[in-house]
Amino acid sequence: MSVKYIPVQWNNNKWKYNAIMLASVFVYLWIFIFLTPDLMSNEGRINGQVHNARAFGSCAFLMLSVILCIDPLARLDRRYLPLLYNRCHFGVMTAFVAITHAGYIINWYFAFSPSNKYEALLFSNTSYGQLSDFLSKFSVYLRFFVW
Numbered sequence: 001m002s003v004k005y006i007p008v009q010w011n012n013n014k015w016k017y018n019a020i021m022l023a024s025v026f027v028y029l030w031i032f033i034f035l036t037p038d039l040m041s042n043e044g045r046i047n048g049q050v051h052n053a054r055a056f057g058s059c060a061f062l063m064l065s066v067i068l069c070i071d072p073l074a075r076l077d078r079r080y081l082p083l084l085y086n087r088c089h090f091g092v093m094t095a096f097v098a099i100t101h102a103g104y105i106i107n108w109y110f111a112f113s114p115s116n117k118y119e120a121l122l123f124s125n126t127s128y129g130q131l132s133d134f135l136s137k138f139s140v141y142l143r144f145f146v147w
């Protein structure tokens with residue numbers, strides 16, 4: 001802690017780190033979306049929205065796995081310290097990829113819902129007797145705090 005607040009400054013290393021991360025995400029998504037449909041052995045073609053959801057979901061999973069490996073790697077070898085220093089940038093990008101995945105999933109499952117898709121997500125299952133229906137129970141509390 002210092003006496004004076006100094007915001008984190010952007011430097012060339014952060015710009016390079018973010019550029020490499022963004023390029024890596026785009027390359028992964030491009031490979032998954034455009035090259036893998038021909039390699040998959042499905043009976044029929046997969047809907048484009050489902051394929052995009054799979055691409056973003058697998059990308060978010062791999063990014064989260066890398067984020068969780070950064071700290072042990074930095075403790076083992078000092079060469080990984082720049083990754084540890086910029087881990088928040090990686091986490092924010094992972095969050096955006098995961099939110100995009102969630103958007104595809106919500107649009108797929110609640111596309112023909114008569115109500116708003118987010119309301120349908122929270123209130124579609126009213127079986128309150130099971131632990132698997134936690135989201136429905138949580139929606140009651142959410143509705144209480146929103147009003």
